[in-house]
Amino acid sequence: MNNNKVIEAQNLTKKYGKFVAVDSINLSIAEGEVFGFLGPNGAGKTTTILMLMGFSEPSSGSIKITGYNPAREPIKVKKVVGYMPERIGFYDDLTARENLRYTGRLNGIENPRLNEVIDRLLEEVGLKEKADQLVGKYSHGMKQRLGIADVMVKQPRVAIFDEPTSGIDPEGTDQVLNLIQNMAREKVTVLISSHQLHQVQKICTQVGIFSNGKIVASGSVDKLGREALRKGKFNIILPIAQIAPNVRDDILKIPGAVSIDNIADSTVVVADDDISKALEEVVYRSSGLKVQMKVEEFELEEIYMKYFKES
Amino acid sequence: MSGLLEIFWKELADNFNSKRFVILFILVYLAGAATIYIAAQNIRTMVGDSTSNIFLSLFIVSGSNIPFSFPLFMSIFIPIIGIALGFDAVNSERTSGNLSRLLAQPIYRDDVINGKFLAGLVMIAILVISIVTLVAGLGLRMIGVPPEAEEILRLFMFILVSILYGAFWMSLAILFSVLFRKTSTSALASIAIWLFLFLFMGLIANLIAGAVSPVNQDSTVDQVASFDYLYRMINRLSPGTLYTESIQAILLPILGTSSPTMMMIGIYSGLKPAPLPLGQSLLIVWPQLVGLIALTAICFAIAYIKFMREEIRAT
Numbered sequence: 001m002n003n004n005k006v007i008e009a010q011n012l013t014k015k016y017g018k019f020v021a022v023d024s025i026n027l028s029i030a031e032g033e034v035f036g037f038l039g040p041n042g043a044g045k046t047t048t049i050l051m052l053m054g055f056s057e058p059s060s061g062s063i064k065i066t067g068y069n070p071a072r073e074p075i076k077v078k079k080v081v082g083y084m085p086e087r088i089g090f091y092d093d094l095t096a097r098e099n100l101r102y103t104g105r106l107n108g109i110e111n112p113r114l115n116e117v118i119d120r121l122l123e124e125v126g127l128k129e130k131a132d133q134l135v136g137k138y139s140h141g142m143k144q145r146l147g148i149a150d151v152m153v154k155q156p157r158v159a160i161f162d163e164p165t166s167g168i169d170p171e172g173t174d175q176v177l178n179l180i181q182n183m184a185r186e187k188v189t190v191l192i193s194s195h196q197l198h199q200v201q202k203i204c205t206q207v208g209i210f211s212n213g214k215i216v217a218s219g220s221v222d223k224l225g226r227e228a229l230r231k232g233k234f235n236i237i238l239p240i241a242q243i244a245p246n247v248r249d250d251i252l253k254i255p256g257a258v259s260i261d262n263i264a265d266s267t268v269v270v271a272d273d274d275i276s277k278a279l280e281e282v283v284y285r286s287s288g289l290k291v292q293m294k295v296e297e298f299e300l301e302e303i304y305m306k307y308f309k310e311s
Numbered sequence: 312m313s314g315l316l317e318i319f320w321k322e323l324a325d326n327f328n329s330k331r332f333v334i335l336f337i338l339v340y341l342a343g344a345a346t347i348y349i350a351a352q353n354i355r356t357m358v359g360d361s362t363s364n365i366f367l368s369l370f371i372v373s374g375s376n377i378p379f380s381f382p383l384f385m386s387i388f389i390p391i392i393g394i395a396l397g398f399d400a401v402n403s404e405r406t407s408g409n410l411s412r413l414l415a416q417p418i419y420r421d422d423v424i425n426g427k428f429l430a431g432l433v434m435i436a437i438l439v440i441s442i443v444t445l446v447a448g449l450g451l452r453m454i455g456v457p458p459e460a461e462e463i464l465r466l467f468m469f470i471l472v473s474i475l476y477g478a479f480w481m482s483l484a485i486l487f488s489v490l491f492r493k494t495s496t497s498a499l500a501s502i503a504i505w506l507f508l509f510l511f512m513g514l515i516a517n518l519i520a521g522a523v524s525p526v527n528q529d530s531t532v533d534q535v536a537s538f539d540y541l542y543r544m545i546n547r548l549s550p551g552t553l554y555t556e557s558i559q560a561i562l563l564p565i566l567g568t569s570s571p572t573m574m575m576i577g578i579y580s581g582l583k584p585a586p587l588p589l590g591q592s593l594l595i596v597w598p599q600l601v602g603l604i605a606l607t608a609i610c611f612a613i614a615y616i617k618f619m620r621e622e623i624r625a626t
Contacts, residue, residue, distance in 0.1 A: 046624075050622065050623070050624065053415060055411065055414065055622060055623035055624070056622040056623070056624075057622075074417075074419075074420075075417045075418075075419070076417075078415060078416060078417040078418075079417040081415070082415070083411070083412075083415035084412075085408065085411040085412060085415075087408045088408050088412060089407040089408020089409045089412065090407075090408075090409065090412075091325075091407070091409060092407070093325075093328070102317070102321055103412075103416060105317045106314055106317050106318075106413070106416040106417070106418055107416055107417060108313060108417070147412075150412065154416070154417075
């Protein structure tokens with residue numbers, strides 16, 4: 001594996017006849033990352049995931065997951081990659097425990113370890129009391145949580161979730177997102193596709209925005225925001241309405257500082273880099289004030305709307 | 312390999328737990344009881360003064376005024392078992408959202424379809440063996456004549472051919488379950504094929520053979536024979552015909568050849584038919600068996616290839 005990249009794709013393309021569902025995208029996801037696939041329905045998110053799982057053969061391009069090609073070495077990939085499909089289903093006439101046991105056995109996990117793993121996972125996803133109920137009686141949200149347990153049975157290095165929160169209530173959504181976040185804490189690389197923006201923002205460290213089969217932008221939310229909304233500049237906000245001209249001059253001398261604006265009751269320093277550390281020092285030196293400042297944060301929604309207004 | 316075994320055991324357990332299985336088993340018991348009831352009434356007249364193959368007569372005796380016989384029942388019942396076990400094999404996994412979850416596990420894709428086929432095959436075997444042993448056991452108690460070694464071998468052959476016939480219908484149903492997304496469509500398609508072959512094949516064969524070499528009262532033996540040959544060859548496109556011919560030759564050793572032309576010649580020439588040894592009976596049904604195996608293999612191969620190349624979507 002090179003540079004801890006767990007998922008890599010180069011010029012990945014999928015065509016259905018003349019229709020290009022995924023158009024030469026490049027992906028590079030590092031270990032421990034929580035990567036969000038964003039975009040409207042039909043933008044190519046699911047198709048990309050299907051190719052990553054080896055469920056669909058790419059028309060061209062290459063994929064490496066933990067160093068293996070999912071189309072050529074599916075077993076090796078599936079040993080370490082967990083996948084939760086968009087409309088997850090279980091065997092309705094089996095209990096939750098039996099369903100998980102089947103998954104475990106398919107992964108070659110034997111008792112007594114299998115029972116331990118299942119008990120722990122059912123506890124984690126909050127289904128311990130209902131473990132011996134038939135899954136047919138489960139609500140949608142419960143099935144979704146069971147799905148996460150199902151992904152975790154094999155103790156994956158990579159977990160891929162396709163729309164894990166679609167169609168469940170806000171409380172259920174929160175539970176699901178927390179569970180996914182816990183996985184990320186255990187050093188599992190997570191890939192989520194969704195169109196529920198604020199949820200993705202909550203847990204993703206990196207996002208890729210899909211539009212018409214292409215990834216039009218990718219990176220951390222802050223970076224995307226700067227690129228999309230601030231032409232790549234950092235906006236550092238100081239909660240001061242007026243600053244003395246000498247301080248202003250000193251600030252502009254900081255390498256990277258571009259300009260200073262007044263917006264409402266605060267001052268905004270525009271810079272090429274995150275210069276908040278230097279800024280703090282300069283302000284303290286020249287005015288004797290300790291000022292709380294923060295780098296402007298972005299709502300994914302704004303960024304998203306910006307990209308889709310353009311296209 | 313372990314994936315195949317896991318899926319096999321899971322599917323077999325599912326088959327046993329399903330209500331389908333209960334219904335099929337009730338049918339098996341009813342058929343066993345009916346066979347014995349009819350045998351009790353008619354076996355004496357059928358066997359007559361013959362001394363060989365009395366035990367086998369249990370399985371071929373038919374009622375004088377009731378349209379029921381064991382071979383007829385089996386030729387209808389086995390397609391039903393096969394279709395019941397196969398029609399939703401793949402598409403129900405898909406519609407329930409289990410297929411993508413299943414295939415995300417470290418197993419080969421063909422493990423799924425192979426495991427299901429094997430579990431269905433075992434199921435068919437269990438049902439066929441139950442019905443044969445049921446009739447054999449009750450019959451033994453009733454007539455008190457133990458089977459000869461050759462009769463046991465013939466019954467064994469009968470079981471094998473029946474399982475093979477069931478395997479054909481199951482692989483056809485599995486093929487439809489791969490081709491059609493809806494379980495109701497695949498069930499209907501399987502039943503439509505069965506009905507067509509069962510009801511219309513004879514009619515079509517008759518039409519074609521009649522058009523190619525017409526016969527009437529003035530026809531020569533050659534003309535009748537050529538009509539008969541054509542009629543039978545066309546009919547043999549239907550696996551049902553292959554099965555019926557095979558089990559007739561296996562269960563009814565007296566029928567050296569089941570061709571009516573030959574029987575006609577036999578009657579005219581005054582030759583008395585003698586029962587054939589098992590080896591000769593097998594020689595007669597060999598082409599039929601190969602035909603059944605080939606049909607099964609073709610259906611399963613198409614289903615297999617389609618399933619392997621398919622894109623697995625969750626929706």
